[in-house]
Amino acid sequence: MNTKHKHTELVKAEAKRLGFFSCGISKAEFLEEEAPRLENWLKMNRHGEMSYMENHFDKRLDPTLLVPDAKSVISLLLNYYPSEFQKEDTYKISKYAYGTDYHFVIKNKLKQLLHFISEEIGEVHGRAFVDSAPVLDKAWAAKSGLGWMGKHSNLLTKQVGSFYFIAELILDLELEYDSPVTDHCGACTACIDACPTQAIVEPYVVDGSKCISYYTIELKNEIPQHAKGQFEDWMFGCDICQDVCPWNRFSKSHREPLFQPKPELLSMSKKEWEEITEEVFQKLFKESAVKRTKFSGLKRNIKFLKD
Template sequence: MNQSKSTYSHIIKTEAKRLGFLSCGISKAEFLEDEAPRLEKWLNNNRHGEMQYMENHFDKRLDPTKLVEGSKSVISLLLNYFPSEIQNENSYKLSKYAYGTDYHFVIKDKLKSLLRFIQNEIGEVNGRAFVDSAPVLDKAWAAKSGLGWIGKHSNLLTQQVGSFYFIAELIVDLELEYDTPVTDHCGTCTACIDACPTEAIIQPYVVDGSKCISYLTIELKENIPTSFKGKLDDWMFGCDVCQDVCPWNRFSKSHNEPLFNPHPELLDMTKKDWDEITEDTFKKVFKKSPVKRTKYSGLKRNINFIKNNI
């Protein structure tokens, strides 16, 4: 391990690009001082609704050295999921990230390949891969690593490609050259705040998760409160409104990951097809999809709520 930190960083970023990642940024594994009071306030105000898991592992969520022993660097990676084809207009809506194979599987494989590459090229490096399924503040690390800024809708934004991408990390016990954050380019724009159907963006940079359509259609296990009657805007799984209206997403380009391509039947289904969807069709169309998370019963609940509460 006698090469320079900048050489290591360069070869890691080159390999990340070869594996299909949009971009790669690196930051020092340390306590997220700025995020701590924000997260605490958000939780205290119950902005997480029934997502109890957000209350767990508070310290680990803010300090990767408590999550991965001996960690020195957080390697943040972005993977594009913007589709080349969108669902037909006479249909209930599905968030674009859910069109193809569950991203957890796709990204985990790429992260494991990157870690193997680092170990082969650099030597004995220990680390763990994370894809939004552990107490890691993905967006905060990506912003700290210079991959974009956190927009008023609380998603990561970049001037080059907007925000339709997944964020993942490798936390490793290797010192590397660290990137610096970029500046915020939201300016005076309030498009996302104005467009949110449920007014979940309660102020710039603060989202009440319990009002978000993604939360209501995926995370919420109870019945959707009647106070959201007529406000789901036909979204049956997830919601892209705040991203769709963002001017920076004019620069989104379609992904080139075959596994993110939708099941052939998905794009042609109409509202009538969705109303009559059977469990067998659900299993076929969403075989390895993130939509399985809401289960057949959850998707039917969402569709019925939209249909009966216009």
């Protein structure tokens, strides 16, 4: 067994042990296909007020600018599909934010994986990324054969759908590389048809500045009045395009205790959300991704839905 193969097997086995349900590896090189796509998307101002998307353009496309002498990009998927959901007829939060903030949970697993690689393989330099640095995670995951980019621009996988987080390790270690899989969206347009704000402007292209997730999380100013009545009770994030996707019929519940929601989160009624106090907010979302919108942001979103 050659060394590269042995190292690759070791990494994938440890990723599985840590709870990732998929691990794919790509050669760390310039993302040639993505460059014009990203440039065009920014030029069309589809990132709205997310000005950070304009920063580090080169780093987003070239992993060797993030990790000197990078050889491999390891992409990992972690399931977050819940076993229980919020009650019907209430203000909704995106399923990914039900439990502990995924940044904490995944960063911890990646640190363990990096430590394991150093212990087992020797001195390897690398960095872990969870949605927090200029890395095009969906592009790398697709390149590594973990799925294909759906028409809603989320990564899709045949066996499990799309309710998972994507994370990366960029290493200066040479490994065996995986190949991309084919697109299986076919003629389906369920996600495009279901999006209430028409944010999916054409297949595979999302105008971020029209997305309910953008309005309820990223937008710091008032939500524009023209979006009134289009949010279908989503107060933090939105899962519509994923919920209607036929591939998500195969979603199975996660087994990560930290992603379990607090029972009161699932049972709160519209009235309770409307009357939420800062104290309850802090307690309910202590280590949650919902903190990103802050108490004032959540109140703004609820008011927008209610008025």
